[in-house]
Amino acid sequence: MSILVTAATGQLGSLVVKDLLKKEKPQNIHVAVCNLAKLGADVPAEVHRHQADYSDVAALKKAMTGVAKVLLISSDTPGTRFQLHKNVIDAAKEAKVKLLVYTSVLHADTSPMKLAEEHKQTEDYIRSSGVPFVLLRNGWYVENFTMNYESWLAHGAVIGAWQGGKISAAARADYALAAAVVLTTTGQENKVYELAGDEAFSGQELADEVSAQSGKKVVWSPVAESAYAAMLTGFGLPNVVAEKLADADTQAAKGALRDDGGSLSKLIGRKTTSLKEAIQACIKK
DSSP states (O other), X not given: OOXXXXXXXXXXXXXXXXXXXXXXXXXXXXXXXXXXXXXXXXXXXXXXXXEOOTTOHHHHHHHHTTOSEEEEOOOSOTTTHHHHHHHHHHHHHHTXXXXXXXXXXXXXXXOOOTTHHHHHHHHHHHHHHTOOEEEEEEOOBTHHHHTTXXXXXXXXXXXXXXXXXXXXXXXXXXXXXXXXXXXXXXXXXXXXXXXXXXXOEEHHHHHHHHHHHHSSOOEEEEOOHHHHHHHHHHTTOOHHXXXXXHHXXXXXXXXXXXXXXXXXXXXXXXXXXXXXXXXXXXXXX
């Protein structure tokens, strides 16, 4: 059964390919990337390579020809996501793909987060396309936090706008394995998975864990949404992205990024990466 992974050189896509290679023969795996030169040396020569980005429907359709299953990894450009996703879905329909797997966002159909709007649009379009699908509604990546580890230590503070709320984050590797499992098992058509970490944590608990493991006092410093958006803009993020991320924090304070269903750990057959393990990984780098 041939499988195509889009955005295969990205942080999530590269991990999915790695997991698929443990489950499938290399010749059954296809990758679609913007730049073939960025494919790692760990990708076997037998893997089929296609240069195709989300803006090129013709290239996407060519990459999908003869492919049974496609993983559409959501674009990382808020504001233009839906049109890009639409191109991939249209190509999948034309290529008569048997299963389209999409990485959406947690509770996309009911989420109040502005970031969820284009995911919901995409989900609706997938349903209307008639292509059999699976929706992987991924929660927050713990790396969204730990990427700031050195900054936390430097400033002695974890800063965010999620106040007293808790977030059920999991490692990117956990979500990647879930995608690989779905792509390599039968009977997945038209399923929707709400995927999140087993352990929800607050900003205070995050700061406490960083303090405990680093040996340096790091405090939780909640700020207002507008102040957080201004900070993110100051770090170089476009205004639209900063505003959506700040809004996500505000909605997370109300529970938008929490899920206690345990679907992710059930799908991957193990517990999701804990906050403690994620911080330990930062220290080992």
